[in-house]
Amino acid sequence: MAQKRMFTMHILDSDAFLDMPLSSQCLYLHLNMRADDDGFIGNPKRIQRMIGASDDDLKILIAKRFVLVFDDGVIVIKHWKMHNTIQGDRYTPTVYQEEVSRLLIKGNKSYSFDDRNKMFPECKQNDNTGLGLGLGLGLDKGLKESSKKRTVFTPPTIEQVKEYCTERKNSVDAERFIDFYACKGWMVGKNKMKDWKAAVRNWERGDSGGRSGASSKPKESDNSKYNGMVL
Structure with missing residues (x-):
């Protein structure tokens, strides 16, 4: 080495x-x-x-x-x-x-x-990571067993997000959006994401600069002190 x-x-x-x-x-x-x-x-x-x-x-x-x-x-x-x-x-x-x-x-x-x-x-971020930081990044164990049928959320591709952002005429960074929610296990708060398009819209609203600067961060995140990610 x-x-x-x-x-x-x-x-x-x-x-x-x-x-x-x-x-x-x-x-x-x-x-x-x-x-x-x-x-x-x-x-x-x-x-x-x-x-x-x-x-x-x-x-x-x-x-x-x-x-x-x-x-x-x-x-x-x-x-x-x-x-x-x-x-x-x-x-x-x-x-x-x-x-x-x-x-x-x-x-x-x-x-x-x-x-x-x-x-x-x-x-997915949880408390079972080998780092023990509460940020977690353990394997997604899948949906919990349930006797009721439910619709399984399918994460969008970068191209799908880009297409939707173009349709909405915003400047959301599709790749950053994907990376952010991917490393949260596609969770919104404590719940599994159900509608990624709603998350894109929330990302727009979360930026004080409006759509012209909407690529920064979604409103739901509580890691505001960690803004300024480098790509």
Whole structure:
């Protein structure tokens, strides 16, 4: 494994990064230094305790999407490939190949969950995560058994959301909308989402700037202090 790590100022100089507490920034840097050559960390809680960071510091990194979390508690640095270019003779592939298969690399070299592999239902946030942060990201165990038939919610594709947003003539970021609700297990509060179009409309209303800036965040979220996500 390569022993040197690099950082791009495009991320470290962003408002989203600099607005975080110094303890959260410090945790991010330490996680980057200890990640494997693909940006994965299997022991984020240990690193957090080692440097004296709090659970809130890790929660902030997750909420602002500087790190992506898997159901088993493994995390990956979202902008890892923007930070680091490792020569082939020094590169060691990550052992977390199953997690790698659930990701795609966007045009700007950042990681994102791949909806084609149906990762989203597995990114449900609950209290059973290996991180024990109350943000959870455990496997979706499916619908509870019920004697009554019910309609099963089907998450929309990015194209469906884009088409609906075009129809409504708003500027909602379809990809951010998908990522946000996917990592909540498509939950609205404590209830399973029933109508994603209603959620899009709520996302519009949740922005004080109206439709011209509606891509920021849905009104129902209570993580307002974590605004400023970096894509």
